[in-house]
Amino acid sequence: xxxxxxxxxxxxxxxxxxxxxxxxxxxxxxxxxxxxxxxxxxxxxxxxxxxxxxxxxxxxxxxxxxxxxxxxxxxxxxxxxxxxxxxxxxxxxxxxxxxxxxxxxxxxxxxxxxxxxxxxxxxxxxxxxxxxxxxxxxxxxxxxxxxxxxxxxxxxxxxxxxxxxxxxxxxxxxxxxxxxxxxxxxxxxxxxxxxxxxxxxxxxxxxxxxxxxxxxxxxxxxxxxxxxxxxxxxxxxxxxxxxxxxxxxxxxxxx
Ligand code: NAP
Numbered sequence: 049x050x051x052x053x054x055x056x057x058x059x060x061x062x063x064x065x066x067x068x069x070x071x072x073x074x075x076x077x078x079x080x081x082x083x084x085x086x087x088x089x090x091x092x093x094x095x096x097x098x099x100x101x102x103x104x105x106x107x108x109x110x111x112x113x114x115x116x117x118x119x120x121x122x123x124x125x126x127x128x129x130x131x132x133x134x135x136x137x138x139x140x141x142x143x144x145x146x147x148x149x150x151x152x153x154x155x156x157x158x159x160x161x162x163x164x165x166x167x168x169x170x171x172x173x174x175x176x177x178x179x180x181x182x183x184x185x186x187x188x189x190x191x192x193x194x195x196x197x198x199x200x201x202x203x204x205x206x207x208x209x210x211x212x213x214x215x216x217x218x219x220x221x222x223x224x225x226x227x228x229x230x231x232x233x234x235x236x237x238x239x240x241x242x243x244x245x246x247x248x249x250x251x252x253x254x255x256x257x258x259x260x261x262x263x264x265x266x267x268x269x270x271x272x273x274x275x276x277x278x279x280x281x282x283x284x285x286x287x288x289x290x291x292x293x294x295x296x297x298x299x300x301x302x303x
Contacts, residue, residue, distance in 0.1 A: 055285040059084035062133045063282065064125065066090045066116060066173070067143030071243035072193065074098045075271025076140055076278045081107025083279045085138060088112050088129045090121075116143050116169050117161065122176050138189045138282045139177045141170040141215075146208045146245055159207045166211035171218060174233070178226055187230025191281045192219050194237040194293050196300055216293050223291030234281045234289055239297025241269035265298030273298075 063080045067073035068089025077098050081087045082105040089095045095111040102109035112128050114121040129136060144166045147158045174190050181188040196202075197209040198216035216235060223233040240246060240259050249255050250268070260266065277294050280286050295301050 056279055056283045057084050058138070058279070058283055061085040061137040061282070062129070062135060063087045063138035063140065064090060064112075064129060064136055064177070065140040065142055066169075068098050068111070069093055069095045070097070071245065072238060072241060072271050072274050073140075073142040074101065075274045076142060076191075077109060078102055078105055078107070078271075079275035079278045080138065080140075080282055081105060081109055082275075083283065085282070086110070086133060088125075088133070090114050090116070090125055090143070092116070116165055119169065119172055121169075122173050125173070126176055135184070135186070136177055136180065136188070138191070139174060140191045140193070140278070140282070141173060142193045143169070144193060144211075144245070146205055148204050148248060150204055151206045154206060162207035163211050163214075166208070167214045167218070170215055174222060178222075178229075178231060181231055182226070182229045185229065187232075189282050189286075190222065190231065190233040191278065192233070192235040194219070194235045196237060196239055196295075196297060198235075198237050198293060199301060219293060220291040227290040232281070232286060232290055234286065234291065235293040236274065236277045236281065237293050237295045237297065237301075238274065239263065239269050239295065239300040241271070241273070243271065262303055263298045263300055264302060267298065269296065269298055 063085040065077050068077050069091035077087045078101050081102040086108040088110050090112045092115040099109050192215050194216050195212035198212045202209045219235040
């Protein structure tokens with residue numbers, strides 16, 4: 049392998065990916081593992097399918113079962129991962145939920161559920177890994193998963209839009225403080241991707257057609273579409289990138 053290809057290698061690295069059992073998180077696990085990382089996938093249910101997909105690419109994957117709706121999960125994750133590896137190098141904050149309702153009908157409970165997982169957990173899990181990284185001065189990589197609704201208002205998902213707009217801001221805020229410690233905090237904003245998150249939208253033929261008509265690439269995205277950006281932001285290739293959100297959206301934002 050020449051030195052330029054080496055830039056994208058994750059050999060010898062350890063990554064934590066939240067929401068690892070399905071969808072985009074599963075795709076990110078496969079990508080990072082194929083690039084050489086030992087991936088610890090956090091999920092509240094079995095990650096057997098992800099393990100099988102990682103095995104197919106010859107990668108290394110360990111499941112960590114935790115319900116991320118409660119901040120106490122952070123200590124469990126850190127303790128479990130650190131008992132099995134010397135050092136964490138990469139954190140991907142992928143787990144997220146969406147609640148669809150007219151703004152006028154949103155309840156406090158629904159609002160808190162979305163903000164707690166999509167935003168609060170992202171901050172405090174990032175803080176937990178960064179404490180180790182600042183202490184050992186060896187740096188690290190944080191990749192947050194944003195959304196088109198980090199840029200736009202969306203329709204009938206006000207808590208989700210608030211959370212993902214917040215994560216884009218948080219990505220910049222953490223990058224500003226931690227770049228000096230060799231910690232790269234960046235984000236990926238997926239466009240409209242065919243996962244559980246968008247089942248309701250894809251089942252509504254009017255919304256499905258309207259969305260497809262607006263995507264220049266003419267198709268919904270897939271977990272595989274996340275591979276390139278995830279490896280790039282997790283690797284030395286992005287060493288001088290801080291606080292930026294890359295859109296993987298088939299051109300949605302370009303319209
Ligand atoms: P998904 O298939 O619904 O995946 C969401 C993941 O988060 C699942 O692994 C889910 O686990 C996990 N999760 C939810 N609540 C959890 C909890 N309390 N504890 C632990 N894990 C929990 O949807 P996805 O599209 O892959 O979503 C991944 C990320 O991409 C999310 O942050 C989402 O907002 C973002 N995103 C998606 C799209 C899109 O079009 N699909 C676009 C932009 C951004 P369970 O399977 O157990 O629920």
